[in-house]
Amino acid sequence: MSELQELTQAVIKGDRNKAKQLTQTLLDQKVVPMDIVEKGLVPGMAEVGDRFKRNEYFVPEMLIAARAMKEAMAMLEPLLAKAGIKPKYTAVLGTVQGDLHDIGKNLVGMMWKGANIGVVDLGSNVSADKFVAAVKQHNAQIVGLSALLTTTMPAMKDTVQAIRNAGLKTVKVVIGGAPITQEFANEIGADAYAPDAASGVDVAMKTVAP
Amino acid sequence: MNSRERFLTALTGGKPDRAPLAHVAAMTTVELQQSTGCFMPAVHLDAEQQARLMAANHDTLGFDAVSFIINFFGEPAALGAEMDWGAPDRLPTFKSNPWRTPEDAVIPEDLFDRQPLKTCLETIRTAKQRYGDRMAVLGKIMGPFSMLQAMHGVENVLMELLDSPSQIAAFLDVCVEALVRHANAQFEAGADAVSIGEGGAGARMLSPAAYETCLLPVHRRMIARIQGPTILHICGDVRSRLHLLAQTGMTCFNFDWAVSPAEMTAAAAGRYTVMGNINTTDLLCAGPAELARQVEENLAAGVHIISPGCATSPRCPNANLRALADAIARH
Ligand code: B1M
Numbered sequence: 001m002s003e004l005q006e007l008t009q010a011v012i013k014g015d016r017n018k019a020k021q022l023t024q025t026l027l028d029q030k031v032v033p034m035d036i037v038e039k040g041l042v043p044g045m046a047e048v049g050d051r052f053k054r055n056e057y058f059v060p061e062m063l064i065a066a067r068a069m070k071e072a073m074a075m076l077e078p079l080l081a082k083a084g085i086k087p088k089y090t091a092v093l094g095t096v097q098g099d100l101h102d103i104g105k106n107l108v109g110m111m112w113k114g115a116n117i118g119v120v121d122l123g124s125n126v127s128a129d130k131f132v133a134a135v136k137q138h139n140a141q142i143v144g145l146s147a148l149l150t151t152t153m154p155a156m157k158d159t160v161q162a163i164r165n166a167g168l169k170t171v172k173v174v175i176g177g178a179p180i181t182q183e184f185a186n187e188i189g190a191d192a193y194a195p196d197a198a199s200g201v202d203v204a205m206k207t208v209a210p
Numbered sequence: 211m212n213s214r215e216r217f218l219t220a221l222t223g224g225k226p227d228r229a230p231l232a233h234v235a236a237m238t239t240v241e242l243q244q245s246t247g248c249f250m251p252a253v254h255l256d257a258e259q260q261a262r263l264m265a266a267n268h269d270t271l272g273f274d275a276v277s278f279i280i281n282f283f284g285e286p287a288a289l290g291a292e293m294d295w296g297a298p299d300r301l302p303t304f305k306s307n308p309w310r311t312p313e314d315a316v317i318p319e320d321l322f323d324r325q326p327l328k329t330c331l332e333t334i335r336t337a338k339q340r341y342g343d344r345m346a347v348l349g350k351i352m353g354p355f356s357m358l359q360a361m362h363g364v365e366n367v368l369m370e371l372l373d374s375p376s377q378i379a380a381f382l383d384v385c386v387e388a389l390v391r392h393a394n395a396q397f398e399a400g401a402d403a404v405s406i407g408e409g410g411a412g413a414r415m416l417s418p419a420a421y422e423t424c425l426l427p428v429h430r431r432m433i434a435r436i437q438g439p440t441i442l443h444i445c446g447d448v449r450s451r452l453h454l455l456a457q458t459g460m461t462c463f464n465f466d467w468a469v470s471p472a473e474m475t476a477a478a479a480g481r482y483t484v485m486g487n488i489n490t491t492d493l494l495c496a497g498p499a500e501l502a503r504q505v506e507e508n509l510a511a512g513v514h515i516i517s518p519g520c521a522t523s524p525r526c527p528n529a530n531l532r533a534l535a536d537a538i539a540r541h
Contacts, residue, residue: 060368151523
């Protein structure tokens with residue numbers, strides 16, 4: 001198995017130490033940082049997402065894989081920035097106002113980063129105004145909204161309204177969270193709904209490049 | 211049969227005159243708070259007002275068995291977790307995780323003199339004394355895994371389940387001690403049954419294998435020491451571990467809409483009773499006709515007790531909750 005394949009396996013297993021060690025070895029071997037991301041880390045996170053979709057992985061396995069990926073990425077990010085490599089798309093992501101649940105949202109962010117989408121994470125309990133301001137400021141193509149409470153679903157609707165009212169016609173709104181459905185997405189005028197973090201990647205990509 | 215008899219008969223698998231309606235997760239509407247003049251968050255520390263709201267769930271909404279309002283976090287709040295007590299339309303939640311290592315996990319002697327547990331026990335006593343002849347009064351404790359998430363942080367607990375399971379086991383032992391004492395104190399105060407809110411072990415929070423090795427033995431040990439009927443609540447899609455639930459020793463399982471009523475009764479196979487599974491999003495957003503359809507589906511599948519599948523939004527219209535009792539009466 002090549003070191004890149006081993007790195008993929010380390011992410012899948014959530015072995016943070018091995019992931020960092022292999023990333024360093026690959027850098028020492030002068031492998032281009034973007035290749036380490038695209039051929040080592042990303043396939044690992046994609047497999048983790050698929051296993052989650054297939055009910056083979058659960059939240060703990062996702063979390064430790066995301067942690068391994070994040071720690072390896074932290075070693076690569078300064079090098080990518082230095083080389084002037086920019087993500088293909090920019091997404092603004094957050095949990096809507098009144099809602100503090102952020103585990104699902106964080107996993108979506110991790111998967112998006114893995115798919116070379118730049119993520120501006122606004123955190124949880126984010127007001128509609130903040131979403132609008134961030135979309136403008138970062139010139140985002142995607143905005144991702146998460147909600148876990150039935151009580152905060154109306155805040156999701158308000159946020160979509162605020163984005164439309166602000167005249168941000170081209171930004172695509174992707175929504176998700178346990179109580180959210182495709183019907184609800186249609187009802188509030190969101191562009192797309194993703195049932196889980198792994199589908200979140202395909203869904204986001206399809207909305208920006210159909 | 212009065213409401214209490216009906217509920218207790220169904221809870222233990224007997225044949226009541228009709229299916230009872232109950233709730234274990236938080237349920238109080240803004241409308242009822244307005245009509246009784248008892249508002250969150252003050253009610254969480256006021257037994258008198260909380261008991262009045264419980265009675266309103268029976269008198270106005272037609273629930274046969276009712277529980278006090280605070281949904282989870284009673285034990286963590288008493289053990290030092292900082293709380294956001296919420297608002298009339300917002301349930302409480304915690305803001306800090308006081309346990310870093312198992313050495314921090316100590317249960318004080320004066321646990322029941324601490325708030326909000328003191329009020330919870332007083333609420334049960336008051337509700338039982340005043341309304342106990344006409345409705346069943348339910349107690350509630352957190353599940354140990356959910357309690358630990360509040361005490362030690364959700365993501366920490368989930369990752370340590372894989373990184374250092376022995377540390378999680380040590381923490382869980384302490385949680386169980388506090389929870390068993392709390393449950394038994396609630397029975398002494400007059401609770402007819404005690405629910406165990408284990409939402410933190412729900413849906414995709416842990417694998418069936420992790421449930422079987424790390425949590426099932428803890429649930430079993432804890433339930434064996436609780437001196438009365440228990441209702442375990444785990445929400446979300448738990449189909450992959452339905453086969454393990456009978457081993458917990460619980461009296462009844464409260465399930466949500468991620469599991470269909472027919473699947474649930476088939477999995478229970480008479481080994482425990484089941485209570486569910488009205489969709490709480492529909493309780494907020496849909497109308498009485500859809501809710502009546504869900505009641506019918508549960509009754510047709512042989513679900514013993516009708517109840518919301520999870521915590522309900524305080525903004526649910528009374529009319530939607532009332533529709534559940536009406537649908538049962540029409541059946
Ligand atoms: C942008 O595009 C996308 C695309 C896909 C997207 C997406 C965005 N966002 C999510 N997805 C999707 O991808 C993810 C991965 O595949 C998935 O994400 P999820 O977020 O669904 O899944 C996560 C990976 C794992 N799931 C979770 O993280 C949620 C787990 C449960 C146990 C849960 C937790 C952990 C917490 N909680 Co809360 N909590 C519960 C949950 C019960 C359960 N068993 O599900 C739920 C959601 N909580 C609930 C409640 C009521 C509450 N909680 C509260 C607090 C908390 C904690 C702080 C303790 C903690 C959150 C910690 C944190 N940092 O996130 C309070 C509210 C706080 C607030 N204002 O937000 C409080 C009010 C507390 C209370 N009194 O009960 C219930 C909601 C009931 C309802 N239907 O409205 C609940 C179902 C539990 C219950 N049984 O009562 C998909 O939905």
